Structures are given as C-alpha cells and as structure tokens.
Amino acid sequence: MSASLETVRRLNAWAIGEPLARGNVINMHVADDEDLFTVSFLRMGGESRPWGVAFGTIADGPTVLTVPEGRNRQLVADMMAAFAPAILGHFRHPSHSEDGPAAYSTQPLRQVWLPGTSHIEMLHFIAAAYARSTWDRPDIAVLNALGNLANCLFIESQRPGQQTIVAATEALRNSYIFPATPVRQAHLGYLLGWLNGGTDRDARMASAQAAEKLSVSTVLDPHIERTVLQPLVSAWGNARNEGNTSLMSVASEDIQASLADELTMRWHLAREAAETVRSDSRTVNSGVASLCTDTAKSFFRSWGEKALNELADVDAFWPNVFTDYGARSAGFAYQLRAAQDQKARHALVHGDQELQREELASGHGVICTITSVATDSPMWKVSFSYPDLPTLKHGDKLVIAGTPSIILEVHEIDFDSHTMMLKPTWKNAKPKAGALGMVPTSKEWRGKELVLIDEMPYGIDERRATMTHRKKTSGSDITDLIVARPRRHAALDDDGPVLASGDDQ
Amino acid sequence: MGAAARRENSNAPRDAQSVFALERGNAFEASLINNGAPILLEALRGAEVISPTSTDFADHRTSSNGGPLTSLDAATEAGHAFLKSLAEGNTFNGAVSSLTVRIPRGVMLPEATLIIDVLSVQIVKSKPVIAVGEIKTYADQGGHTHRSDLATARAQMGLYVHALEITLEDLGLAGAVSVSLQGFLILTHPGSNQPSVRSGEDLRYQLERARRGFELMEESAIMLDGAYGNADDTEEADLLELVLNAPTHFQDSCITFCERADACYQKALANSEGVVLGDDVARFLNGISLQRAEDLMNGQKPATAAEKDLLARLQSQLPALP
Numbered sequence: 001m002s003a004s005l006e007t008v009r010r011l012n013a014w015a016i017g018e019p020l021a022r023g024n025v026i027n028m029h030v031a032d033d034e035d036l037f038t039v040s041f042l043r044m045g046g047e048s049r050p051w052g053v054a055f056g057t058i059a060d061g062p063t064v065l066t067v068p069e070g071r072n073r074q075l076v077a078d079m080m081a082a083f084a085p086a087i088l089g090h091f092r093h094p095s096h097s098e099d100g101p102a103a104y105s106t107q108p109l110r111q112v113w114l115p116g117t118s119h120i121e122m123l124h125f126i127a128a129a130y131a132r133s134t135w136d137r138p139d140i141a142v143l144n145a146l147g148n149l150a151n152c153l154f155i156e157s158q159r160p161g162q163q164t165i166v167a168a169t170e171a172l173r174n175s176y177i178f179p180a181t182p183v184r185q186a187h188l189g190y191l192l193g194w195l196n197g198g199t200d201r202d203a204r205m206a207s208a209q210a211a212e213k214l215s216v217s218t219v220l221d222p223h224i225e226r227t228v229l230q231p232l233v234s235a236w237g238n239a240r241n242e243g244n245t246s247l248m249s250v251a252s253e254d255i256q257a258s259l260a261d262e263l264t265m266r267w268h269l270a271r272e273a274a275e276t277v278r279s280d281s282r283t284v285n286s287g288v289a290s291l292c293t294d295t296a297k298s299f300f301r302s303w304g305e306k307a308l309n310e311l312a313d314v315d316a317f318w319p320n321v322f323t324d325y326g327a328r329s330a331g332f333a334y335q336l337r338a339a340q341d342q343k344a345r346h347a348l349v350h351g352d353q354e355l356q357r358e359e360l361a362s363g364h365g366v367i368c369t370i371t372s373v374a375t376d377s378p379m380w381k382v383s384f385s386y387p388d389l390p391t392l393k394h395g396d397k398l399v400i401a402g403t404p405s406i407i408l409e410v411h412e413i414d415f416d417s418h419t420m421m422l423k424p425t426w427k428n429a430k431p432k433a434g435a436l437g438m439v440p441t442s443k444e445w446r447g448k449e450l451v452l453i454d455e456m457p458y459g460i461d462e463r464r465a466t467m468t469h470r471k472k473t474s475g476s477d478i479t480d481l482i483v484a485r486p487r488r489h490a491a492l493d494d495d496g497p498v499l500a501s502g503d504d505q
Numbered sequence: 506m507g508a509a510a511r512r513e514n515s516n517a518p519r520d521a522q523s524v525f526a527l528e529r530g531n532a533f534e535a536s537l538i539n540n541g542a543p544i545l546l547e548a549l550r551g552a553e554v555i556s557p558t559s560t561d562f563a564d565h566r567t568s569s570n571g572g573p574l575t576s577l578d579a580a581t582e583a584g585h586a587f588l589k590s591l592a593e594g595n596t597f598n599g600a601v602s603s604l605t606v607r608i609p610r611g612v613m614l615p616e617a618t619l620i621i622d623v624l625s626v627q628i629v630k631s632k633p634v635i636a637v638g639e640i641k642t643y644a645d646q647g648g649h650t651h652r653s654d655l656a657t658a659r660a661q662m663g664l665y666v667h668a669l670e671i672t673l674e675d676l677g678l679a680g681a682v683s684v685s686l687q688g689f690l691i692l693t694h695p696g697s698n699q700p701s702v703r704s705g706e707d708l709r710y711q712l713e714r715a716r717r718g719f720e721l722m723e724e725s726a727i728m729l730d731g732a733y734g735n736a737d738d739t740e741e742a743d744l745l746e747l748v749l750n751a752p753t754h755f756q757d758s759c760i761t762f763c764e765r766a767d768a769c770y771q772k773a774l775a776n777s778e779g780v781v782l783g784d785d786v787a788r789f790l791n792g793i794s795l796q797r798a799e800d801l802m803n804g805q806k807p808a809t810a811a812e813k814d815l816l817a818r819l820q821s822q823l824p825a826l827p
Contacts, residue, residue: 007789008822010782014795015802045523046530048644049696071529073696124649128695154649181783183757222523230524322647357823367824386824401826449827 005361006177014179017201019194022177023354025285029163029292030171030278031111033059037090038113038274040266041122041218042259044070045225048125050218051076053083054263057090058274062267066259068236068252080130081139084146087112091303093145094311101304103297109163112153115188115270116169118217120157127151127321145307148318152303155319160337161344163288163295168273175277180208188216188269195276216266228258287347294343332469339461346404346456356401356451363391365398365453368420370445378424378440379411382450389415397455398422403436407455422452509748510764517764530642534622535571536698537640537691538564538602544700545623545691549600552702554625554636554689561599561626563587572603580605581618585676591633592681597626600638606672614719614726619668623691629683636685637665637708645692645701655690662688663711667719670712686712757784790815 013020030036034057042052051070054062065083067075089096091110099107114120131147133140157165172178172191179201184190189211197207215221220229232255239247306316324330349355359365366384373380384390392398396410412421424440431437438444510517537545542562549555565587566572567580574580584605591597601624610616623638639658644650666684673679690703755769755778763769774781779790779798790798793815807813 004785004789004818005822007783007785008819010786011789011798011802011819014782015799044525044529046526046528046642047696048693070525124646125644125695128644128646179782181757181760181781181786183760183783219523221518222521223518226524233525322649324648353826354823357826361823367827451826 005358009177010179013177014201017179018204019176019178019191021280021282022175023352024282025352026175026277026280026282027285027288027348027352027355028166028171028174028277029109029111029284029288029295030274031109033057035108035110036113036274037087037111038062038267038270039087039119040115040263040270041119042066042220042263042266043122043125043218045219045222047071049073049076049129050080050122050126052259052263053079054260054267055083055086056267058271062264064256064260064263066256066263068248068255069233077130077135077137077143080126080146081137081142084142088142088145088149091149093149093307095145095307101300101307103300103304105296109292109296111164111166113166113168113171113270113274115167115216115266115273116186117167118219119266120154120165120167122218123150123154123157124321127154131318131321145310147321148306148316149303151319151321152299152306156299156302158337159298160341161291161294161347162298163292164299166274168270171277172273175280184208184212187212188266188273189214192269192272192276196272214265215262216269220262224258224262229255232258285348285351287349287351290347291344294347328468328471331471332465335461335465335468339458339465342456342458342461346458349453349456350399350402350404353401356453359453360386360451363387363389365401365451366390366392366420367449367451369449370447371419373441373443373445375441375443378427380408380422380424380440380445381419382422383417383419385418388418392420392454397425397457398452399455400436401451401453403433404455405430405433406436408452506748507764509745510768512745512749513765513768517767521764526642533642533693533698533700534640537700538566539571542600542602545600545602548691548700548702549623549625549638549689552689552704554638554702554704555599555627559598559600559627561597563597563599563601564603565601565605566603570603577605577618580620581607585672588673588676588678588682591626591635592678596628597633598628600625606668608668608671609675614723617668619665621665621669623689625689632681632683634683634685635669636688637662637669638689638691639665640691642693644695645703646695650692658690659688659706659708659711660714662690662706663708663713664715664718666708666712667715755780756787789818 009020009022036058037055038058039053039055041050043049044051047070049070052064052066054064056062063086065079067079069075085096090112091097092099092101092107094100127147127150129147130143131151133143133147135143137143153165156162157167169186169188169191172188172195173185176191176195178185178191178194180190180194190208193208193211194204197211198204232251236248236251236255239245239251302319306318310316324333345355349359356365360367366382367386368382368384371381371383390413392410392413394410394412398408398410400406400408407425408422409425410420411423414420426440429437429439507517507521537548542564546555546560546562550557550559564572565574565580565583567574567577572580574583580603585607587597587601587604588606602622604621604624606619606621608617608619621637622640625636625638627634627636639662641654641658643654666686666688669684670679673682673684686707686709687704688706688708690706692701692703693699694701753765753769753772755766755773757780759766759769770781777794777796778787779793779795780787781795786795791811791814793811797812798815798819801807801812801816802819807816
C-alpha cells in the first residue's frame with residue numbers, strides 16, 4: 001500500500017471524527033476466551049528481566065506475579081518458574097498439557113496477546129535469560145522450556161501472516177485507520193481511547209490524549225518509580241540486610257499492590273483490544289482460516305515438534321536466541337519471510353476488496369472487460385480501464401479476484417490501446433470455482449467485467465529459500481568468508497555467580 | 506527545555522529518566538572501571554579491540570563520578586596531557602576511561618567539553634592509534650538489538666572522533682596520534698551486568714555527519730549575528746522568555762524527545778495544521794489547513810488551484826470495483 005493512500009485514509013478518519021474500518025472484513029483470527037492467553041510484563045528501568053507479569057486467558061482473568069526486587073535474579077527466576085507452567089500449558093507443551101502440540105488438529109488455535117511490541121520484546125529477554133541456562137536449580141528444565149517457548153514466540157511474531165502471537169496495538173492498526181500520527185499509534189491506551197472513548201471527535205481525542213499520559217509499555221512512568229516504588233524497594237532491601245522479615249513482608253506487599261495495578265491495567269487493555277476486534281460487525285476474511293491452518297503447522301514445526309523431541313530425548317535443535325549465525329541460514333530466513341509475506345497477502349486478498357483495490361492502485365492487476373473470446377483455442381482479448389499503467393509484462397500470471405484457481409497468462413499487452421491478450425491456463429470447466437468456473441472458450445465470458453490481480457507466486461520464493469538452505473560451502477562463495485564469532489550466552493555460568501542473598505546490591 | 510515545558514504546562518512530566526535505570530547505568534560503569542578495570546580490559550581483549558597483551562589503564566573520571574580527578578578542568582588537563590604524552594612517544598597499550606577533551610572555540614561557537622566513555626590505545630607501526638568507545642546499559646540482543654539505539658550510539662561516537670581530531674589539531678598533535686575510524690560499543694548481556702563488546706563499528710559516515718553538524722551550527726551562530734546571548738539577555742528568566750517566544754516547527758520527531766511537544770501539538774491543533782495527523786499529512790496538504798481539507802472532503806468547492814489539486818489527490822487514490 002502506498003504512503004499517500006494511508007495519508008488520505010487518515011484524513012478521511014479525521015473528517016468523520018473516529019477510527020475508520022480498514023476494509024470491509026477483519027483480516028485476523030481472534031481466539032475464543034479460553035484460547036486467548038493475555039500477558040503483560042513490567043520491568044525495572046534499565047533491567048531486562050521482568051519485575052512482574054500478569055497472565056491468563058480472558059475466560060480465567062489475570063493472575064499477577066511480582067517480585068519486590070527486580071534486580072534479584074533468584075527471585076525473578078522463581079517468579080518465572082511459577083509463570084512458566086501457565087503459558088507452556090496454554091500452548092500444549094507435552095509436559096504441561098494432556099493434549100500435546102500438533103500440526104494437524106481439530107483443536108482450536110491457541111493465541112497469546114500482549115499489549116504492544118515492548119511486551120513482545122520481553123519474550124526475547126526471557127529467552128536470553130533462560131533458554132540455555134545451565135543454572136543449578138531443580139526447576140531449570142521448566143525455565144529452559146519457558147525460554148525456548150519465549151524465543152520461538154518472539155521469532156514467530158516476525159513471520160508474516162502468523163496468527164499465534166499478537167501485539168494488541170498492531171491488531172488494532174491492522175483493523176482500523178486512526179486519525180492520528182503513526183508515532184502516537186504505538187500506545188494501546190491511545191488507540192482504545194479513539195475507538196471506545198466517546199461519541200464525537202473531541203471526546204474521543206480527549207480520551208485518547210488522557211490515556212496516552214499513562215505508560216503501558218514494560219517500564220513504569222519514571223515519576224511513579226521515583227516517588228512510589230524506589231522508597232519501597234529501598235525499604236525492602238534495608239529490611240533484608242537487617243534480617244527483618246516482617247518489614248520485608250510489608251514492603252513486598254506494597255510493591256506487589258503497586259505493580260499489580262499497573263500490570264492488570266495493561267492486561268485489561270490488551271483484553272479490551274482483543275474483544276474490540278472480535279466484536280467488530282465486519283465478517284472475518286475467508287482467507288484467515290488458511291492462515292490459521294498454516295500457523296498451526298508452522299508453529300508446530302518451529303516449537304511443538306522440538307518440545308516433543310526434547311521430551312523423547314531426541315536432539316531438539318532449538319533456534320539461537322541472538323542470531324542466524326551463518327549467511328546460509330540468514331539467507332534462508334530472509335527468503336522464507338519474503339515468501340510468507342506474499343503467501344499471507346495471497347490468502348487475504350481474495351476475501352478483501354480493499355486489498356484488491358490496493359493491488360490495483362499499485363499496478364499489480366487490472367479492471368478489464370473481455371472484448372473477445374477465441375472459441376478454438378483459449379485466448380481472450382480484454383480492454384482494461386484501470387490503472388492506466390499496470391506493472392504487467394508478457395508471461396505474468398493473473399487471477400480473477402475472489403477466485404484464485406482461475407489463472408490467466410499475459411500473452412500480449414498494449415499500453416497505448418489499453419488492451420491485453422490473455423491466455424487462460426485451464427481447459428475444462430471448474431465447478432468448484434462457482435459462476436466463473438466456465439470453460440475458457442465459453443461465449444459467456446464475453447462482455448464480463450473482471451478484476452484481475454497478480455497471482456503472487458510465493459512458491460518461487462519458497463523454492464529460493466529451500467535452495468539457499470541446501471546450499472553447501474562451495475569454496476568460491478563470498479559468504480563462505482563470513483565467520484561469526486561465537487557469542488557468549490548471557491545465561492551461562494559466565495553470567496557471574498548467583499548468590500543466595502541475591503545480586504541486587 | 507524542561508523548564509520551558511513546565512512554564513507552558515504545569516503538569517508536564519518532571520522525571521525524564523528512571524531512577525533505577527540511572528542507578529543501573531552507574532553501577533555498570535563502576536563495575537567495568539573500578540579496581541583497575543579488569544572486567545573492561547578483559548572484555549576489550551576478548552573483542553579484539555586491544556591486543557591480548559594490553560594491560561594499561563588510566564582512570565580520568567572526576568571525583569563526582571567515583572574517579573581520582575578533582576574537577577572537570579583537572580580532567581581536561583589530564584586528557585590533553587595524556588594525548589601529548591602519547592605523541593611524545595610514551596608507551597601506553599590499553600584503555601582510558603572518561604578521557605576529557607575541550608573542543609576549541611569556533612568563530613562564533615563557544616568551546617565545549619566532551620567526555621569520552623572509553624578510549625582504547627594501541628601502537629600500530631610505532632604510532633599510537635586511539636579509538637573511541639561508548640558504554641550503554643541496554644542489552645545486546647544480537648541481531649535483534651534496536652537499530653535506533655545503535656544508530657544513536659554510533660552518532661555519538663562519530664562526534665567523539667570529530668572532537669578528538671580537532672582537539673589533536675589544536676594541540677598540534679595531529680601528525681603524531683591517529684584517530685581510528687572504527688569505534689566500539691560496550692553493551693550488557695541481557696539480564697546481566699557482564700559487558701558485551703561490539704567492535705569494528707564503522708564511524709566514517711558518522712564522523713562526516715558530526716563535522717557537517719558543527720559547520721551548520723557555526724553558520725547558524727554567524728547568521729544570528731549576536732542577536733542572543735548578549736549581556737542584556739543572559740539572565741535565566743530572559744533566556745527562558747527567548748525560548749518560549751522563539752518560533753517552533755512541530756513535527757512527528759518532536760513527540761519522541763521534546764518535553765514541549767505537547768504544548769506545540771496543542772498549538773498546531775488550534776491552528777488546524779495538518780501536522781497533527783503526521784508529517785506526511787502536512788506535506789500532503791501543502792499549506793492548506795486541516796479544517797479546509799475537511800470542508801473540501803465534505804463537498805465545499807475548491808477556491809484555488811492548490812485546493813483543486815488537493816481535492817483531486819484526495820479522490821483519486823483507489824478505484825471503484827465493478
């Protein structure tokens with residue numbers, strides 16, 4: 001989609017005084033209450049491990065876990081070990097669920113929603129801390145499993161078309177056009193203020209601006225940290241140094257109360273976002289079902305299968321937390337993402353007229369009328385009315401919008417007369433394609449006005465990805481010369497000793 | 506800028522930074538440098554910033570930051586003396602913390618003091634080569650580290666390279682000491698206070714950017730021709746008035762860093778400026794107010810060629826499907 005298209009859409013939203021529905025369908029899956037797990041995190045300023053977490057399905061509501069001192073690795077690990085079974089069980093980890101993960105299943109797709117991208121980033125920090133930790137703790141296997149799930153979720157969050165992990169801000173921006181600068185649209189409260197904060201523009205805007213004053217990221221408002229939490233954390237630390245358990249307990253409860261308010265506020269914002277999208281009156285794009293199927297397979301391959309292998313004492317080959325390491329695997333990941341991006345668009349475009357219009361505006365298709373149909377061999381002459389200059393050339397494949405199985409090849413194109421010769425690639429009638437499943441030589445095609453869009457051949461990029469992945473060291477490839485330095489892992493013993501008294505001094 | 510923001514809006518935030526983050530930053534830097542900087546030197550050797558045999562360390566921090574030097578002036582003297590000693594052939598193979606240099610006064614700009622977090626020194630072909638390093642407390646997430654964070658740190662290092670070059674030039678040492686165009690970043694491992702060093706940061710373009718930035722500042726100062734900062738307006742209150750009454754140019758990037766962004770946004774909203782919906786909207790409207798654009802969208806007839814053009818652009822974005 002072009003930048004100016006988004007600009008005009010934002011102006012339209014401003015003119016009507018409220019967020020504008022993006023298209024006439026919803027292009028994402030929103031799980032049912034019991035399958036939608038919501039997580040929000042908080043971390044101490046400057047730290048990367050969590051200080052607290054709120055988690056739970058919409059059906060069960062939030063459970064809050066916090067520690068009084070976010071710099072104490074021991075306490076944080078205890079908290080994460082308590083959190084781990086819930087999220088591992090949600091994704092049907094074989095050790096924490098009776099069902100177990102599966103690529104092909106009649107069970108509904110499980111999702112996790114987080115308030116925004118900073119919360120997704122916490123998954124990466126958790127992965128860095130625990131995925132390969134060799135810490136001598138009885139519950140280290142649970143922490144390892146949590147770290148690996150967090151890493152796989154973090155990687156999955158970057159895969160185009162995936163339906164497993166959702167940043168609530170992104171879900172809202174994909175479903176609505178907000179009359180606000182993109183810079184402000186990273187704040188979940190701000191977006192929900194525009195959506196649900198009143199009945200006219202002024203009321204919605206005031207609600208959004210008020211919500212924007214509250215931090216919803218993984219860090220607290222510095223003013224709250226300084227005035228409320230720092231004294232409490234200091235009191236807890238002093239009490240611990242003095243061995244005063246009752247004072248420690250009082251300070252800890254106060255910290256818990258303060259953090260719990262912040263965590264549940266973020267949790268409920270993410271829940272509200274999910275419910276807002278789910279209760280939208282628009283129908284869900286028919287292509288979302290195929291994205292869900294694809295997601296189940298993909299997430300099983302990247303996580304579920306490895307979790308099963310690990311349990312069976314087979315090498316799991318968990319992905320590295322920090323890097324692809326080799327140029328070959330980085331190239332493979334790049335090509336695969338490119339393919340998946342096209343595949344996701346392919347899945348959605350046939351069920352979404354707005355996406356079809358975007359494709360046409362970008363020149364990746366035409367609105368045309370069939371002017372003649374050859375009756376001996378399949379060949380159509382069409383005249384196109386939009387766009388003036390499509391980005392098509394001889395040999396390109398087009399499909400009829402909404403009917404992806406009907407494929408035509410561009411045989412000739414004359415940009416001056418706005419005509420094309422198209423060669424249908426099918427011979428017999430296609431009953432499954434409905435009214436447009438006629439044989440290509442049928443005279444009934446003549447005079448039909450069609451929207452033809454680019455076929456989006458994601459298979460080419462998929463093949464390219466496979467070729468890159470299989471590539472062996474040739475001795476003459478420049479990438480052979482790239483040698484990645486082994487990266488020391490944060491969670492290994494070189495992290496420094498973990499003291500029983502904590503390491504927050 | 507904070508004082509100006511609070512004059513405009515008494516509810517403007519007072520705490521720009523987390524107290525815990527500040528504590529963490531100080532603790533991290535101290536852990537690297539204290540007791541002869543064994544952790545820092547080990548990390549720099551591991552990342553091949555300094556050679557495996559480099560063991561020298563000099564602490565140029567001031568006492569307010571836990572170092573041995575009494576004041577900023579003393580640190581600057583020590584910094585310049587250190588550079589001179591290198592030029593004179595004194596051998597030093599290792600790292601200096603908080604090397605302080607004073608950039609000489611420009612035609613209009615005042616002199617400025619810069620403190621470089623870490624400076625590495627290596628002898629290459631009998632000549633000392635110095636390289637700048639920047640300490641940041643955020644986590645090194647490998648390939649997932651925020652690009653904007655890295656870009657900011659690299660821009661800072663480019664500025665330090667430029668500052669070192671002009672300081673050496675000013676001290677007459679440019680031929681005797683080389684400044685490396687490769688810097689290094691010292692980040693933390695996620696969830697840990699252990700350093701993670703990224704070496705070989707190419708600073709050529711950041712250096713050029715800093716050089717150009719200084720030239721632009723100098724040109725701006727010359728254009729002002731002494732209009733501000735004279736004896737009459739150096740009182741804090743006068744300067745605050747100057748800031749508050751100076752023209753502003755609100756844009757998207759203001760939201761991410763400026764404490765006055767909220768007040769400027771409200772002004773832009775009151776003036777019906779397109780920028781309240783983003784920089785791209787301001788460009789798209791090309792000087793036409795948001796209210797007028799709304800009127801045109803609601804069916805009012807365009808009165809000027811610019812309005813006709815805007816209306817055409819507003820209407821021609823997407824085709825109607827058959």
